[in-house]
Amino acid sequence: MSRTGGSVVAGIILLALVAVVPTPVAGASGPWVPAPGLRWQYQLQGTFKPNLCVVPSKGGACVRPNVYDLDLYATNGVTLNSAAVAAVHGAGGHAVCYVDAGTWENWRPDAHRYPVSVLGKGNGWPGERWVDIRNTSVLLPILSARVAKCAAAHFDAVEFDNVDGFANNTGFPLTGAEQLTFDEDLASMAHADGLSVGLKNDLAQLGPLQSAFDFAINEQCAQYNECADYAAWEAAHKAVVEVEYREKPAKFCLSAVLAGRDAMQKGLSLRAKPWKPCR
Numbered sequence: 001m002s003r004t005g006g007s008v009v010a011g012i013i014l015l016a017l018v019a020v021v022p023t024p025v026a027g028a029s030g031p032w033v034p035a036p037g038l039r040w041q042y043q044l045q046g047t048f049k050p051n052l053c054v055v056p057s058k059g060g061a062c063v064r065p066n067v068y069d070l071d072l073y074a075t076n077g078v079t080l081n082s083a084a085v086a087a088v089h090g091a092g093g094h095a096v097c098y099v100d101a102g103t104w105e106n107w108r109p110d111a112h113r114y115p116v117s118v119l120g121k122g123n124g125w126p127g128e129r130w131v132d133i134r135n136t137s138v139l140l141p142i143l144s145a146r147v148a149k150c151a152a153a154h155f156d157a158v159e160f161d162n163v164d165g166f167a168n169n170t171g172f173p174l175t176g177a178e179q180l181t182f183d184e185d186l187a188s189m190a191h192a193d194g195l196s197v198g199l200k201n202d203l204a205q206l207g208p209l210q211s212a213f214d215f216a217i218n219e220q221c222a223q224y225n226e227c228a229d230y231a232a233w234e235a236a237h238k239a240v241v242e243v244e245y246r247e248k249p250a251k252f253c254l255s256a257v258l259a260g261r262d263a264m265q266k267g268l269s270l271r272a273k274p275w276k277p278c279r
Contacts, residue, residue, distance in 0.1 A: 031196040032094055032156045033214045034067055034239040036260045039277050041065035042217075042243055044098055046271035047075060050087040056277045057249035057265075063277065069096040069159060069217070069241075072150055078109055080153040089154070096198065097150035101143055101186055102162030103128045113142050120171030123162065130162070130170035133182040144189055151193040158190045159198035159217055167204055180208055187212040198241075203229045215239040222252035227259065234260045253278035 041052065048070065053062040068088050074081045085095040104114045106127040118138055120130035131139060143160075150158050163186065165172075166179040183202065187209075190197035199206070199213040203226055206216070215238055221227040222244055230240045242256050242263035249265050256263035256278055265276040 031191070031194050031214075033196045034094065034096075034157070036234070036237060036239045036262065037279075038066040038239065038262055039063060039279055040067045040069060040241050040262050040264060041272075041275055041277075042069045042241075042264065042266055042270055043272050043275075044069075044071045044270040045075075046269075048081075048084040048087070049272040050084070050091065052272055052275065054273075054275055054277070056279055057253045058279070063279070064091070065093060065275075065277075067094050067096060069098060070155075071098045072146060072153070072155075073109075077107055080149055082153040085154050094156040095154075096157040096159055097147075097153070097155035097195070099143065099146050099150065099158055099160050100128075100162055101139075101160035101182075102131060102133065102165045104131050110142055110145070114138070121169060123168070123170075130165050130168065130172070132170075132172045133165055133174060134172070134178050136182065136185065139182075140185060140189070143186065147189050147193050147195065151195060155195065157196040157198060157214070159200055160186045160190075161200050163200055164202035164204070167202075176205065180205060183209055184212050206230065206233065210236065210238070215241065217241045217243065219243045220245060220247070222247050222255070222263075227252075227255065227261065230259075230261065249276055249278060 053064050056063050070081050070084055072081060073079060088095045103123050104119055115138060118132045118135050120132060122129050147158055163183050166174040166176050187197045196214040198215045198217050199209055200217045201219060206229055210233060216230060216233055221242055223246055233240050240261045242261045244252055244265050245268050252263060263278045267274050
């Protein structure tokens with residue numbers, strides 16, 4: 001599925017497929033749901049750049065994002081990211097609210113609400129620990145309050161991170177069934193607040209969760225040869241957003257566009273730049 005640098009035919013196909021990028025349109029009823037074919041930006045750190053415009057991997061004039069996936073909070077970690085969301089809406093785009101559901105982050109303003117009993121092993125990032133998703137009586141009220149803040153900040157959707165703890169070394173004996181229940185509860189929570197909801201990774205449960213989630217976000221499926229796992233989502237015309245950190249656009253953009261995934265290259269720090277969309 002890798003793109004070869006010298007293929008003229010492949011380049012022509014890519015240009016034809018990306019010639020038209022649809023404008024995000026809010027639904028007549030219910031929450032806005034992203035359609036495939038939009039240009040996504042994924043930024044969780046650093047100063048928000050409302051006028052971001054870069055040359056895409058296919059070349060040509062600079063392009064701007066249609067959708068911004070942003071943290072719930074502004075850079076001070078306390079103020080809701082409402083100003084950034086307003087700027088996105090003012091430019092005709094949509095905003096997705098990042099909420100970490102499966103790990104505890106020690107810098108969050110509600111970190112004190114997590115009892116020690118639900119905190120497990122570190123997940124490899126400083127200040128983060130897996131949580132015991134079986135303890136829904138503790139976790140769901142905390143996460144529900146976060147989602148309510150996403151809605152209050154006028155985000156259009158929410159993406160929950162770290163929702164595949166059962167497949168990791170969390171320190172808890174989590175099962176796939178328990179993960180499914182937790183993830184489905186999260187999707188229902190977002191919908192109850194009028195937001196669409198994205199599934200982050202959790203490739204092992206893409207099938208049973210497809211009906212509960214409105215779109216998917218994947219990290220590094222090209223790098224790990226996992227993009228084909230989203231074939232059913234693509235066939236159902238659900239947006240699949242692909243974020244690559246180590247692969248170069250020449251390695252993944254053609255296959256992503258042919259499959260209908262909305263792909264980009266980012267840095268692991270997830271600041272405004274680098275951002276290199278395929279379209």
